[in-house]
Amino acid sequence: MRAAYGVETVRTAERELMARLPEGALMQRAAAGLAAVCAGLLGRVYGSRVVLLVGSGDNGGDALYAGARLARRGAGVAAVLLDAGRAHRGGLAALRAAGGSVAGDATAALARADLVVDGITGIGGRGGLRDAAVPLARAARESGAVVVAVDLPSGTEADSGEVRGECVRADVTVTFGTYKPGLLVDPAREYAGAVRLIELGLDLGAVEADVEALQHADVAALLPAPGAGSDKYRRGVVGVVAGSKRYPGAAVLAVAGALRGGAGAVRYVGHGADAVIARFPEALVHAGPPSEAGRVQAWVIGPGLGEDAGGALGDVLASDVPVLVDADGLRPLEPEMVRGRDAPTLLTPHAGEAAALLGVSREEVEAGRLVAVRELAALYGATVLLKGSTTLVAPAGGTGAGFAARPVRVNPTGTPWLATAGSGDVLSGLAGALLAAGLGAMDAGSAAAYLHGLAGRLAAGGAPVGAMDVADALPGAWRGVVGRGRTAPGTPSGTV
Numbered sequence: 345m346r347a348a349y350g351v352e353t354v355r356t357a358e359r360e361l362m363a364r365l366p367e368g369a370l371m372q373r374a375a376a377g378l379a380a381v382c383a384g385l386l387g388r389v390y391g392s393r394v395v396l397l398v399g400s401g402d403n404g405g406d407a408l409y410a411g412a413r414l415a416r417r418g419a420g421v422a423a424v425l426l427d428a429g430r431a432h433r434g435g436l437a438a439l440r441a442a443g444g445s446v447a448g449d450a451t452a453a454l455a456r457a458d459l460v461v462d463g464i465t466g467i468g469g470r471g472g473l474r475d476a477a478v479p480l481a482r483a484a485r486e487s488g489a490v491v492v493a494v495d496l497p498s499g500t501e502a503d504s505g506e507v508r509g510e511c512v513r514a515d516v517t518v519t520f521g522t523y524k525p526g527l528l529v530d531p532a533r534e535y536a537g538a539v540r541l542i543e544l545g546l547d548l549g550a551v552e553a554d555v556e557a558l559q560h561a562d563v564a565a566l567l568p569a570p571g572a573g574s575d576k577y578r579r580g581v582v583g584v585v586a587g588s589k590r591y592p593g594a595a596v597l598a599v600a601g602a603l604r605g606g607a608g609a610v611r612y613v614g615h616g617a618d619a620v621i622a623r624f625p626e627a628l629v630h631a632g633p634p635s636e637a638g639r640v641q642a643w644v645i646g647p648g649l650g651e652d653a654g655g656a657l658g659d660v661l662a663s664d665v666p667v668l669v670d671a672d673g674l675r676p677l678e679p680e681m682v683r684g685r686d687a688p689t690l691l692t693p694h695a696g697e698a699a700a701l702l703g704v705s706r707e708e709v710e711a712g713r714l715v716a717v718r719e720l721a722a723l724y725g726a727t728v729l730l731k732g733s734t735t736l737v738a739p740a741g742g743t744g745a746g747f748a749a750r751p752v753r754v755n756p757t758g759t760p761w762l763a764t765a766g767s768g769d770v771l772s773g774l775a776g777a778l779l780a781a782g783l784g785a786m787d788a789g790s791a792a793a794y795l796h797g798l799a800g801r802l803a804a805g806g807a808p809v810g811a812m813d814v815a816d817a818l819p820g821a822w823r824g825v826v827g828r829g830r831t832a833p834g835t836p837s838g839t840v
């Protein structure tokens with residue numbers, strides 16, 4: 345599990361550690377790690393040209409001390425100081441002592457740079473870059489040099505992943521002590537490039553993370569494996585209420601996801617029965633209301649239902665089994681329909697659907713995904729999976745003052761190729777199968793997003809794919825995660 349902690353938690357842990365260490369030791373650890381990453385990126389340090397963008401806080405101090413280390417190894421290091429009177433004193437002295445200098449002409453220095461170190465702001469930054477820093481961030485981007493952000497790309501919000509205004513676009517971000525939520529959540533994540541963590545020795549073991557990302561081993565431990573005594577009910581029967589005369593394909597895709605998610609059986613309810621049976625003769629189809637369809641261990645409702653989702657939705661929510669509500673099922677949804685349920689409810693909106701549920705614009709949701717998913721979880725008292733470039737899953741929340749659902753899980757396996765019609769229908773079926781197998785709503789949602797992302801990558805292999813290709817790639821993704829099979833060539837490693 346990869347964990348990310350917010351600024352307040354990081355600062356508390358840093359204070360505790362600093363009290364036990366000699367003065368300045370922590371910053372030296374950070375600078376040593378930063379310099380080592382820069383040296384690795386430069387390849388040959390001697391003779392290289394490094395420019396430091398230095399703000400007036402400790403983030404700038406890190407940059408200056410790392411610059412001093414590179415200067416000692418023969419790099420030509422020039423510091424651009426945003427406020428000469430407030431630059432980190434010790435760091436500036438160290439840089440000068442090592443042969444580094446303060447740049448007279450920032451633009452000229454940036455134009456010649458091989459590597460730019462962004463030490464404008466770290467966890468102390470607020471809002472987008474201030475005016476004085478904006479041209480420097482732009483010049484860094486346009487210089488063609490490798491841009492390395494210190495702790496965070498300056499201008500991004502550490503706690504929320506929001507980007508309010510201009511910010512630095514980094515190729516690599518070297519972060520200290522722990523990941524910060526903004527490094528894992530879009531839009532800030534996009535600006536961070538590849539993220540390298542330098543351990544500082546912070547003691548965060550007993551603290552609940554703000555954001556966490558599952559990795560292969562976590563997902564492998566969650567996925568159900570049928571035993572010798574498993575029958576279809578033990579493996580989990582999923583009820584799927586999806587599709588309509590107009591959109592029968594959504595029914596097929598949701599059923600495909602459920603079958604590939606290990607469902608012992610799928611009961612399909614709706615107007616897409618012919619299409620479902622034609623593709624999946626193993627599905628059980630039912631023409632009446634969901635409550636009369638027979639025993640299920642979880643319901644999936646919504647994909648492609650069109651306008652007439654309401655009656656079936658009430659029926660399904662009245663059941664005492666976990667319910668996943670997606671797409672058209674979300675439209676008639678009111679908080680009180682969900683809040684009173686004893687069994688788990690998992691809502692799976694994309695940004696537009698989340699915006700409609702919250703009564704805000706889609707842009708607002710996209711800009712503040714972490715805030716939006718937490719608000720929805722609190723409003724509906726349900727687990728919420730917010731689909732998108734970084735899919736987030738927030739636990740069902742309370743409504744008390746200051747309540748912030750945590751940890752929110754962020755999916756690390758997503759790929760832009762998944763932004764294709766019907767891909768969400770597959771995800772719904774898959775997550776429904778995991779709910780039916782007995783996983784909690786957080787685990788079902790986040791494991792499904794993980795597998796779905798991997799399947800998208802496997803299916804795509806660098807080329808466009810359709811939703812059924814993603815469903816067909818799920819067994820390969822599953823085998824790859826549990827380690828019993830080989831993933832197809834071209835599967836990215838290292839990024840998950």
Ligand SMILES: NC(=O)C1=CN([C@@H]2O[C@H](COP(=O)(O)OP(=O)(O)OC[C@H]3O[C@@H](n4cnc5c(N)ncnc54)[C@H](OP(=O)(O)O)[C@@H]3O)[C@@H](O)[C@H]2O)[C@@H](O)CC1
Pocket residue numbers: 358359362370371372374399400401402403404406464465466467468469470471472473474477494495496499520
């Ligand atoms: N604590 C530790 O043990 C360790 C901490 N470490 C490092 O310290 C960093 C935190 O340092 P920090 O607290 O000094 O804050 P920091 O990120 O430098 O920013 C504050 C400065 O930015 C300015 N500023 C604010 N907003 C701005 C904007 N939008 N645009 C432009 N400027 C803006 C603000 O100006 P002011 O408001 O004061 O006028 C102030 O000058 C942390 O990220 C890590 O890198 C490591 O060495 C490991 C050990």
Ligand SMILES: [K+]
Pocket residue numbers: 403462463464465466493494495496497498
């Ligand atoms: K920075």
